[in-house]
Amino acid sequence: AELRRLVQDVARVGELARELQDSAANLISRTSNEEQALRQRAVGLDADLRxxxxxxxxxxxxxxxxxxKDADKLDEELCRARWLISDGDVGSLLPNKSHGRFLKMFLGPINVRAIRKDVRLKVKEEYNNYRDRTAFMFLLFPSMLLLLRAWVWDGCFPAWPVQLYQAWLLFLYTSLALRENIxxxxxxxxxPWWIYHHYCAMLMALVSLTWEIKGQPDCASKQKGVQLFLEWAVMQAFAMLLQNRYQRQRLYTRIALGKARRMDVVWGETAGVDGQLWLLCPILFILQGFEAYVGMKLLLIASEGLVPEWQVVVCGILLVLMAxxxxxxxxxxxxxKSRF
Amino acid sequence: AELRRLVQDVARVGELARELQDSAANLISRTSNEEQALRQRAVGLDADLRxxxxxxxxxxxxxxxxxxKDADKLDEELCRARWLISDGDVGSLLPNKSHGRFLKMFLGPINVRAIRKDVRLKVKEEYNNYRDRTAFMFLLFPSMLLLLRAWVWDGCFPAWPVQLYQAWLLFLYTSLALRENIxxxxxxxxxPWWIYHHYCAMLMALVSLTWEIKGQPDCASKQKGVQLFLEWAVMQAFAMLLQNRYQRQRLYTRIALGKARRMDVVWGETAGVDGQLWLLCPILFILQGFEAYVGMKLLLIASEGLVPEWQVVVCGILLVLMAxxxxxxxxxxxxxKSRF
Ligand SMILES: CC(C)(COP(=O)(O)OP(=O)(O)OC[C@H]1O[C@@H](n2cnc3c(N)ncnc32)[C@H](O)[C@@H]1OP(=O)(O)O)[C@@H](O)C(=O)NCCC(=O)NCCS
Ligand SMILES: CC(C)(COP(=O)(O)OP(=O)(O)OC[C@H]1O[C@@H](n2cnc3c(N)ncnc32)[C@H](O)[C@@H]1OP(=O)(O)O)[C@@H](O)C(=O)NCCC(=O)NCCS
Structure with a gap:
């Protein structure tokens, strides 16, 4: 009797599993047909719009x-229609735009686009959280190195902690660049520049890894470049912290206003955060000035022949470029922003 | 008249765009409801199965x-049912399993799982193509370095071409590790080991970047470690080329047999390629032996104090571990495989 019951149970779940599989296969094929139809309508409409x-x-x-005035009104209506197709729910059904070479290089041609809007917002939020978490490390790590150098290491960096930091930096910037592309x-x-900026920073971290960290004697002058590099990093961390605070508030305001979409900005985003921008920017300008200063200083050091490595020159050029x-x-x- | 026509056209496309947007929003919400229902059925069935x-x-x-015999039959039926849920079309609707820490670290919590099976197969094919393309570079790059050293550079590597190669290697292994996780x-x-293997290789490329490449005088003995590293790379390239040939044929055979699914293998994949495996493996064993040999040699060099850098020790340990x-x-x- 028990055996019969078992056999029946197994047959039943087997049947259920097959049914479920059929329903799923059916849903997937039905959905992809309907998507296909919408996609064709979108392509046709797009041609009309043009x-x-x-x-x-x-x-x-x-x-x-x-x-x-009439022309403006027509333009606005066309613009709105174009936006509905490219950025609304239709947009998520359209064939993927190419993701750019960077993502393709690292990941291959996979789809990283989320279909549902709430998922897309979550990705953005997670990105902000990630920046918050790392900004802390980003400040702590080089500061510690600089402090330890003064207090414990007698004015002389040992190689491996610095290299560990540089490797971490390379990972961090790679990850940021990947996430921003996503x-x-x-x-x-x-x-696009903010992403290129991270490519530059990746390159700089990579170059700095090959940078030989010379020890005694007279390490203070030989390690001048490394020291400047770390000082730049500390300053970069401050910029990141400030920027995070601003971006997070910005996202929250936009979500609260239900305006988490691209075009809403053009149609007049006058939310409270834009006031903050005028506070943030002077600080950013100062930090950017300091970035350029560090870059120039590296170039100067190299030209004086104090630290004759090519790495110093490359880092200097990259810093000036980024600034x-x-x-x-x-x-x-x-x-x-001020135009609206 | 022309104005009126324009206004009408604009109004029409605006209307069409709104309709299209509504259809798309409708489709998305309908699909996600149906998916939700299937998901719940799957979760219930899964509990039953257990x-x-x-x-x-x-x-x-x-x-x-x-x-x-009865027990085996019941087991097989249960296994089949479980597989339908986890790996068939239902599987693609289930909430994402966690992608593993590596992907999360680099990309954040995005969904990299393709819903349609043909897309999934394409990802695999693209991965194979990528390996083919890089295997060529992978062989050429270190061979060139070794040849140039003998013919042009008078037995002495200049630093930057080697470092360029190491940076490329770091990128390559990172990309492979990301793709394999996907x-x-x-x-x-x-x-899992083949992925860990790429993590080790990433670490090794990173460590080798910090490895100072000393020049004259007496560079031949100082650069012994670098030379061994490059020889390992050449050999690794051969392993990759062979493996690619085999994997590609394997994928094609499986696609041809319509067996591109996991469980089919357990249910007896006796396709022609498995014969090739017995040819490939002896060569792989030889290469693995050589890998261990290079690792031991690096450790020996370090213990003799010829090249006193920690990088040599770490690379040696990693190589032995990988072998x-x-x-x-x-x-x-x-x-x-031989059990079936
Ligand atoms: C100037 C700044 C505050 C403007 O920010 P903003 O008001 O969000 O700018 P925009 O309205 O053009 O932003 C458009 C989008 O780009 C994003 N964005 C802007 N700057 C970004 C940056 N530096 N990194 C990543 N994302 C950025 C925004 O989050 C927004 O995303 P969304 O469309 O998904 O909502 C910001 O770009 C910034 O902080 N830049 C300075 C960075 C810097 O100089 N750092 C180094 C100092 S040495
Ligand atoms: C031994 C070997 C040939 C077996 O390959 P196989 O027959 O495909 O092995 P399996 O059947 O276990 O493969 C299961 C899956 O893992 C994949 N896979 C196996 N080995 C892999 C590897 N080294 N890298 C990436 N993917 C691999 C297969 O493609 C298959 O994928 P699928 O499920 O998507 O179809 C292969 O693992 C190999 O070449 N390993 C040796 C690598 C090596 O030692 N290199 C360094 C030499 S120094």
Missing amino acids: RIQTSVNAAVRRGGTLDA LRANGSDIR VGNFANTVQTLMV | RIQTSVNAAVRRGGTLDA LRANGSDIR VGNFANTVQTLMV
Whole structure:
């Protein structure tokens, strides 16, 4: 009797499993058919939009029939329609835009785009949390090295703690660059420069790893480059902490306003956080100035022949490049924002 | 008239875009509801399966009512049912298993699992192609360095080409480790060791980057470690080329047989490629022996004090570790396969 019951149970669950599998296969194929249909409608509509936009532009150029106010209204409506297709729920069904070479290089051609919007927001939030967690380490690690050097190590870095730090830095920047590329694939509006900035920082961490850390005698002058590098890192950590605070509040405000979408910004984001930006930016400018100063100083050291390694030159150039790029992009961000 | 037509066109496409957006939102929410329902059924069924498996096991232990053949049949049916849930189309709807710490560290908690099976197979194929493309570089790069050293550089490596190579190696292994973790999340059966092996190789590339490459005088003996490292790399490239050839054929055979699923292997994969394995493995064993030899040699060099850097010791230990692990896992793979 017990055996019969067991056999029946097993047959029953086997049957249930097959049914479930059929339902799942059915759901997947049905969904992918419907997605396909929507995708075709989207592609068709996109072509229509382009055509009409061209006509509107032509009409505006010709003048006469269309006055400026009408043209603006038409433009706005077209823009809104385009945004619905590219960024709304339709957008998540469209074939993936290429994720960019960086992601492809590391991950291959996988899909990192989340379909549901709440998941996309969670990715962003997790990114902010990650930055918070690391910013702390980011400040602590180089500060400790600099303090230990003064108090314990007699003015002389031993090689391995510094190299450990540099390896960690390389990992950190790689991870940030990957995550930001993923955010971008999920529709974030991040300026390309902030990602390039992390590529530069990755390169710098890599180069600094090959940088030989010379010991006694006279290490203070031989290690000048390393010291400057660490001072830059401490300062970078401050920038990151400030920026995190601002970005987190910004995201929360946007979620609270239900405006976690790209175009809403263009349509007038006047949330309270933008005031903070005017407070944050002067500090950022000072830090960027310091970044350029450290870069110049490294180049100076190299040109004086105190530390004749190519690594010093490369790091110096990268720092100056990053400072200029950061400055230019911060200014551009401010200009775009102040236009609304 | 033209103006009116334009306004009408714009209004029409605006309307179409809104409709499309509504359809898409509708599809997404409908799908996610249905998925939710299936998920709940799957979770319930999973609990049932576990319960019944326990009863079967208990009955087998008690003996008497259940003879060995019946028990085997029940076990197989349960196993099949479990597999349908975990690995079939249902599996792709289940909440993501955690992707492992490595992916999370680099990418954050994003979903890298493809829902459709054909996409999953494409990921695997792309991984194989990637390995092919890099295996070529992997062989060429260190061979060139060794040849240039003998022919052009007078027996002495300059630092930067070697460091460039090591940086590339670090990137390559990171990328392979990421891709393999993604494959695993997509249901590949890859043994964890092959991934750990890439973590070790990443660590080794990182350590070798901090490895100071000394120049004249007497560089030949000072650079002994670097030379061994490069020779290991050349040999590793051969292993990779052979393995690629085998894995690619294996994938094609499995796709051709429609057996691109995990359990099919357990249920008797006796495809032609398994013969190749007995040809490949002796070569792999030789290469693994050489890997251990290089590792021991590095340790010997370090103990003799010829190259007193800690990097040499760490690389030596890692190489021996990798050789032992590779050997053990290749043997285990062979044992598992020969059991069927
Ligand atoms: C200037 C700054 C505060 C502007 O931030 P912002 O108001 O969020 O800028 P935007 O409105 O253009 O942001 C658009 C998107 O890019 C993101 N973003 C902006 N700057 C970013 C940065 N540096 N890193 C990562 N993401 C950034 C935003 O989060 C936003 O994402 P979303 O579309 O997913 O919401 C910010 O870019 C910044 O802190 N830059 C300075 C960094 C710096 O110089 N550091 C080094 C100092 S030495
Ligand atoms: C021994 C070996 C040939 C067995 O390969 P196999 O027959 O594919 O082994 P399995 O059947 O256990 O493979 C299971 C899965 O792991 C994958 N896999 C096995 N070994 C792998 C490896 N070294 N790297 C990446 N993936 C591997 C297979 O592709 C398969 O994936 P799938 O489930 O998606 O189809 C292979 O593991 C190998 O080449 N190892 C030796 C590597 C080595 O020692 N290199 C260094 C030499 S110094």
